[in-house]
Amino acid sequence: MAHSIDSWVRHGVEMRKPLLIHPNLSDAQRIIVIGGGLSGLTFALRCAEKFPERTIDLVESSPRLGGVIETWSEDEWRCDVSVNASRPHPAVWRLIHDLGLDDEWHVTNDYASNRWVHFNGQRVKVGPALAMKIGIFRTIRGVRNARKGGRPVSELIPNTSIADALTLGIVNDISINVDADTLFPGLTRFGHEPPVSRSKLRRLVNDSYPSKAPPRRSMASLDGGMEQLIDSIVARLEESPKVKIHLNSRMRNPEEAASNFQVPIHSVVWATPNFPDLGFKKERTKIRIFAWGELAKSSIAPIGYGMLIPTGGPVSGILHESDIHHGSRAPEGQRLFRIMVPENRWNGELNQIHAHMNDLHGQKNPTIFKEIAEREIPRYLPGHLQKLNDLQVPCTWIGWGASGPSITHVVDEVERIVERMADYRI
Ligand SMILES: Cc1cc2nc3c(=O)[nH]c(=O)nc-3n(C[C@H](O)[C@H](O)[C@H](O)COP(=O)(O)OP(=O)(O)OC[C@H]3O[C@@H](n4cnc5c(N)ncnc54)[C@H](O)[C@@H]3O)c2cc1C
Numbered sequence: 001m002a003h004s005i006d007s008w009v010r011h012g013v014e015m016r017k018p019l020l021i022h023p024n025l026s027d028a029q030r031i032i033v034i035g036g037g038l039s040g041l042t043f044a045l046r047c048a049e050k051f052p053e054r055t056i057d058l059v060e061s062s063p064r065l066g067g068v069i070e071t072w073s074e075d076e077w078r079c080d081v082s083v084n085a086s087r088p089h090p091a092v093w094r095l096i097h098d099l100g101l102d103d104e105w106h107v108t109n110d111y112a113s114n115r116w117v118h119f120n121g122q123r124v125k126v127g128p129a130l131a132m133k134i135g136i137f138r139t140i141r142g143v144r145n146a147r148k149g150g151r152p153v154s155e156l157i158p159n160t161s162i163a164d165a166l167t168l169g170i171v172n173d174i175s176i177n178v179d180a181d182t183l184f185p186g187l188t189r190f191g192h193e194p195p196v197s198r199s200k201l202r203r204l205v206n207d208s209y210p211s212k213a214p215p216r217r218s219m220a221s222l223d224g225g226m227e228q229l230i231d232s233i234v235a236r237l238e239e240s241p242k243v244k245i246h247l248n249s250r251m252r253n254p255e256e257a258a259s260n261f262q263v264p265i266h267s268v269v270w271a272t273p274n275f276p277d278l279g280f281k282k283e284r285t286k287i288r289i290f291a292w293g294e295l296a297k298s299s300i301a302p303i304g305y306g307m308l309i310p311t312g313g314p315v316s317g318i319l320h321e322s323d324i325h326h327g328s329r330a331p332e333g334q335r336l337f338r339i340m341v342p343e344n345r346w347n348g349e350l351n352q353i354h355a356h357m358n359d360l361h362g363q364k365n366p367t368i369f370k371e372i373a374e375r376e377i378p379r380y381l382p383g384h385l386q387k388l389n390d391l392q393v394p395c396t397w398i399g400w401g402a403s404g405p406s407i408t409h410v411v412d413e414v415e416r417i418v419e420r421m422a423d424y425r426i
Contacts, residue, residue, distance in 0.1 A: 007419075008194045009204045012089065014412045016191030017404070018389045019420065020397040026421040028267035029054055032258070034251045036060030037067020039399035039410045040271030041233045042095065046418040048240045049098075056243045057261060061250035065234055071225030072291065072372040076331040078225055079321055079338050081289045081373035085221040088214045089408035090205060091415050097210040099232040101222065106326035108219045114304035117165045118360065123307060134159045146180040146188045150383035156180040156188070165308035168316040171405050172285045172342050172377045179384040182404055190385055219305075223327030253277065254395045265395050273378040273401035278391065283379035286343035292318075292357060293368035294335045301337070301361050313356035314346040315339050334367055380405065 003015050025031070031047060033040045036058055044058045068082040085108055086092045096105045115126040124130055131139075138158045146156035154175040157163035163175035171178055181190040186198075194201045206213040214220055222228045237243045251257040253276040258265040274283070294301070306319040317340040322330040330336040341353060350369075358364055378401040388402065396417065400406075403413035 003192060003195075005195050005204075007416075008196075008201060009208050010090065010419075011412050011416055012201070012205050013186045014089075014091075014403075014409065014416065015194070016185040017385065017409075017413075018191075018391075019413065019416055020388065020391060020393045020402050021417050021420055022266040022393065022396045024264070024266035025269070025396050025417075026423065028263070030261070030263050031056050031267055031269060032261045032263055033058045033269045033271055034254070034257050035067070035271030035399060036062075036065040036245070036247075037271065037399065038069055038230065038233075038407060039403075039414060040067075040269070041065060041230065041237065042411055042414045043269055043271060043398055043417070044237055044243055045233050046414055047421075048237065048243050050418050050422055052240075052242065054242060056240075057246060058237070058243065059246045059249050059251055059257065061248070063247050065245070065247075066227060066230040068375050069226050069230055070373065071227035073225075074368075076328070077291060077293065077334075077336055077368060078327075078329050079291050079336060079372060080221075080226045082375055083226050083407050084319065084321065084338070085219040085324065086407050087219055088216070089412060090208050090210075091412035092408055093209050093211065093214075093220075094415070095411050096222075096229070099229070099236065101228065101232055102211055104223045104228060104327075105220055106223065107214050108221055108305070108324045109326065112304050112320060112323035113218075114302065116304065116307040117162060118307055118309040118312065119161055119165075121312075123302075130162065134162060143187060146184075149181060149188070149190065150386045151180050151188070152176045152382040153178045153180045153183060156184065161310045164310040168310060168342065169308045169340075171380055172287045172316070172340070173379060174310075177379065177381060179380045179382045181385040182380040185385065191389075219324075221325050221327070223325070225327075258395075268395040270393075270395055270397045271399045273376075273399055275393070275397050275401065278393070283381065284376040285379060287375050287377060288341040288343060288346065288371055289373040289375065290339040290341065290353065291368055291370055291372050292337040292339050292366050293330060294337070294361070294363050295367055296333050296335050299335050299361075299363065301335075307360070309360065313359065314341045314353050315356045315360065316342050316345060318357075318360065336368075337361075377405070 070081050072079050116123045142156045142158045167175040167178040181188050254268040257268045303323050319338040322336040403409040
């Protein structure tokens, strides 16, 4: 089905992806949402706004809402343990705006935009010099090849170190294991083509932001951390008389949810990263997150966004948290770095991470060094998006296992589903 220009302007490249919506969800008067992460919460919010007469039950297995999103803090240190900033997408900006969070939402600091890859033992800035290392002809060949569909990112970007750095930074997995269509559907030309040229579409999308459009390739974050987003959505849901939240309640599958709440299965919205019995069950990797502080006056790491480290030790990425954000993340005179450690690269000894950080940052004595979280990340194996395209789901499935790894994917998917329910032209 071709999509209208209005839909392309609202959702951009996300229109290339399939929606796993059950056709009868639109008729459901009582909707059961399973999973209280960003996707389940945003769905409940958007659904309650659009259909205030419908009853919504949101069921979460753990004692807290937010899923992987959480902001750790200790004294004046503050660090998001999962998403810390969003790349531009009007759906995320609409959510922030509708929640009244515009004043807390800022584009990340311009002076901290440099990114590096640790390449052949050196810090190499992401830019033309790094692109030269891949080679223009090899890149063109890689893109052509990836357009055949279902290919790994390692074929799209024919330089293993650079491709691995990128995919480790986005989905905690090496590039041979990651679906190019899921990460770069515009580049691989997955799905439908937009009805206007890319540059025209970009202009129209830019004009559709509820506030000033963010600069291209910028990021934006909440001053108090991303947990603010969760708190604001939850506060809205608590004001909605037709929304009920159930914590500490795990549903084994959509059938159990339908039976417990005595609704047809098409009234269930499954908002967890894995969908039982559809072959996505165990596809996850694990990552450990650490906070690392340095005295600003003795810190020699350049000011910037962060560095990706494809090989050579347990640390796969370092984000310069106190450089990036508009809001404060570290005590006066200190710098805060967030360290990402894939579980399969670490021997479990803190000394190993300490030694690797010493190599990378030239710092023996961090002012803070502690594990702040452990998270699981869905896998997006080659062919993932094609597999979703062909999937018959017994009920609607949303969230990052279905839509893609970023909050732009998750938040936009929810908007598209609620629009489809309201029978908008999609
Ligand atoms: C380390 C890390 C870094 C990230 N960085 C970025 C970034 O920089 N930019 C970006 O855009 N995104 C980033 N993300 C991704 C972003 O955080 C996710 O896209 C988003 O938060 C996913 O939300 P979700 O609701 O789909 O899933 P989840 O947050 O996983 O929520 C699912 C919820 O369902 C519950 N649940 C699971 N099973 C059941 C069950 N059977 N019954 C009831 N409840 C159940 C879980 O307890 C959980 O609360 C990052 C993620 C991680 C982990």
